[in-house]
Amino acid sequence: LFQLRGLSKTYQMGEVEVRALRDVDLTIEKGEFVAILGASGSGKSTLMHIIGFMDKPTAGSITFEGKDVSALGEQERARLRGEKIGFVFQAFNLLARLTVLENTLLPLMYQRVPQKDATDRAMEVLDAVGLTDRISHYPNQLSGGQRQRVAIARSLINRPRLLLADEPTGNLDSENAAAILDVFKQLHGDGHTIILVTHDPAVASHAHRKIQVQDGTILDGAATR
Amino acid sequence: LFQLRGLSKTYQMGEVEVRALRDVDLTIEKGEFVAILGASGSGKSTLMHIIGFMDKPTAGSITFEGKDVSALGEQERARLRGEKIGFVFQAFNLLARLTVLENTLLPLMYQRVPQKDATDRAMEVLDAVGLTDRISHYPNQLSGGQRQRVAIARSLINRPRLLLADEPTGNLDSENAAAILDVFKQLHGDGHTIILVTHDPAVASHAHRKIQVQDGTILDGAATR
Numbered sequence: 142l143f144q145l146r147g148l149s150k151t152y153q154m155g156e157v158e159v160r161a162l163r164d165v166d167l168t169i170e171k172g173e174f175v176a177i178l179g180a181s182g183s184g185k186s187t188l189m190h191i192i193g194f195m196d197k198p199t200a201g202s203i204t205f206e207g208k209d210v211s212a213l214g215e216q217e218r219a220r221l222r223g224e225k226i227g228f229v230f231q232a233f234n235l236l237a238r239l240t241v242l243e244n245t246l247l248p249l250m251y252q253r254v255p256q257k258d259a260t261d262r263a264m265e266v267l268d269a270v271g272l273t274d275r276i277s278h279y280p281n282q283l284s285g286g287q288r289q290r291v292a293i294a295r296s297l298i299n300r301p302r303l304l305l306a307d308e309p310t311g312n313l314d315s316e317n318a319a320a321i322l323d324v325f326k327q328l329h330g331d332g333h334t335i336i337l338v339t340h341d342p343a344v345a346s347h348a349h350r351k352i353q354v355q356d357g358t359i360l361d362g363a364a365t366r
Numbered sequence: 367l368f369q370l371r372g373l374s375k376t377y378q379m380g381e382v383e384v385r386a387l388r389d390v391d392l393t394i395e396k397g398e399f400v401a402i403l404g405a406s407g408s409g410k411s412t413l414m415h416i417i418g419f420m421d422k423p424t425a426g427s428i429t430f431e432g433k434d435v436s437a438l439g440e441q442e443r444a445r446l447r448g449e450k451i452g453f454v455f456q457a458f459n460l461l462a463r464l465t466v467l468e469n470t471l472l473p474l475m476y477q478r479v480p481q482k483d484a485t486d487r488a489m490e491v492l493d494a495v496g497l498t499d500r501i502s503h504y505p506n507q508l509s510g511g512q513r514q515r516v517a518i519a520r521s522l523i524n525r526p527r528l529l530l531a532d533e534p535t536g537n538l539d540s541e542n543a544a545a546i547l548d549v550f551k552q553l554h555g556d557g558h559t560i561i562l563v564t565h566d567p568a569v570a571s572h573a574h575r576k577i578q579v580q581d582g583t584i585l586d587g588a589a590t591r
């Protein structure tokens with residue numbers, strides 16, 4: 142599905158260079174279920190943002206569905222992002238002035254989905270994450286785990302070919318976490334590709350392949366099935 | 367140390383009433399190490415905010431160190447909060463325009479601590495959470511787990527009599543989480559009271575007492591040692 146070659150991401154902070162990713166090589170096949178693990182600050186979210194076209198590398202190449210991504214214009218990258226990728230942010234990134242329902246619907250706004258169909262699909266994913274009784278709440282009227290679940294629902298509404306979930310169960314009890322994992326497994330069972338960052342070994346155990354990140358490099362990128 | 371009696375918190379949303387806490391009775395002795403568990407949305411953060419004087423109940427009474435808290439003025443509550451309570455927020459609540467070091471120092475600003483001593487203490491707690499190499503970063507230049515650790519460092523700088531930590535390890539790998547737990551245990555060993563909300567059974571196992579919250583009520587408030 143995509144391939145990263147020699148990928149690096151460096152932040153310049155005055156005199157100091159922070160090398161968040163260093164010369165990363167990674168190949169992900171269509172339909173894989175991958176868990177990314179590693180210490181806090183090791184580069185996992187940076188990697189996820191680059192994979193999801195939300196950030197650009199300082200060096201290296203990305204090939205997505207056979208095409209060289211750096212050759213694509215901003216418009217085309219945004220289209221790919223909107224159509225094919227679902228992203229659950231570690232910090233949720235909900236819009237404060239939109240309700241739970243409106244936040245969930247947001248990815249459909251870029252496509253011509255009739256209002257009724259959009260609302261039906263939103264209610265469907267919100268039901269899957271257990272939040273149908275909160276649809277008119279605003280983010281600041283939700284618990285931490287409820288916000289996390291809205292972020293998850295929003296990421297799923299497009300049935301994305303590639304789902305990128307950055308620590309999606311960090312604020313959830315085991316029962317809710319298991320429910321979310323089931324939703325991901327269903328999506329995977331339908332042929333979608335799932336990459337999730339997690340600190341929870343229970344969540345990682347459901348993946349077919351684990352990738353260890355350490356100090357900006359991938360220790361074990363090979364398939365460990 | 368404190369006692370809650372008949373504590374309730376209700377949010378009015380137009381026609382609908384959300385009963386976040388319902389008639390809660392809870393007594394916490396000085397020096398306890400308590401874990402609060404419960405499903406997402408069950409009322410744990412609401413309970414923590416009321417205990418930490420950051421929110422007021424809709425009904426019921428709070429007695430802190432023998433004094434009726436509702437009888438205290440806003441000034442006195444703020445003083446108690448600043449001097450005796452340390453709070454780790456589930457969403458971290460770091461100030462975006464302050465560096466890691468400045469965010470950590472913030473609780474000392476309300477007391478007359480000489481600049482040099484304040485900086486020494488900040489470096490001490492930042493070392494305890496493994497962030498001395500990030501002191502000049504701003505929150506948006508940190509990973510999720512690094513932000514969480516700044517929030518933890520900030521909560522500890524006052525050596526608070528009562529530490530309230532709302533899911534303090536949700537964004538941390540097991541090694542960092544264990545390091546944080548050691549810091550909490552040290553504080554507890556010195557006679558401080560610790561109440562932490564967690565979804566992680568490993569973290570909960572270090573507490574001497576577990577409290578289950580469900581739909582705004584406490585299922586098992588009794589000491590289960």
Ligand SMILES: Nc1ncnc2c1ncn2[C@@H]1O[C@H](COP(=O)(O)OP(=O)(O)OP(=O)(O)O)[C@@H](O)[C@H]1O
Pocket residue numbers: 275281282283284285286287312313314377379384385386404405406407408409410411412413456
């Ligand atoms: N301002 C508000 N207005 C309306 N409802 C609210 C508000 N704040 C919280 N709630 C509701 O109160 C309930 C309890 O919230 P709380 O944040 O205490 O849950 P929690 O146990 O901490 O959950 P989590 O584990 O997900 O963090 C939730 O169902 C939430 O939707």
Ligand SMILES: Nc1ncnc2c1ncn2[C@@H]1O[C@H](COP(=O)(O)OP(=O)(O)OP(=O)(O)O)[C@@H](O)[C@H]1O
Pocket residue numbers: 152154159160161179180181182183184185186187188231500506507508509510511512537538539
């Ligand atoms: N804008 C930035 N400027 C400077 N350094 C940054 C910036 N963003 C991130 N970093 C640094 O890059 C490193 C990798 O960050 P990243 O968010 O990818 O870590 P992570 O593996 O997701 O960690 P966590 O498990 O804590 O979420 C961190 O050490 C962080 O301090």
Ligand SMILES: [Mg+2]
Pocket residue numbers: 185186187231307509510511
């Ligand atoms: Mg991260």
Ligand SMILES: [Mg+2]
Pocket residue numbers: 284285286410411412456532
């Ligand atoms: Mg909470």
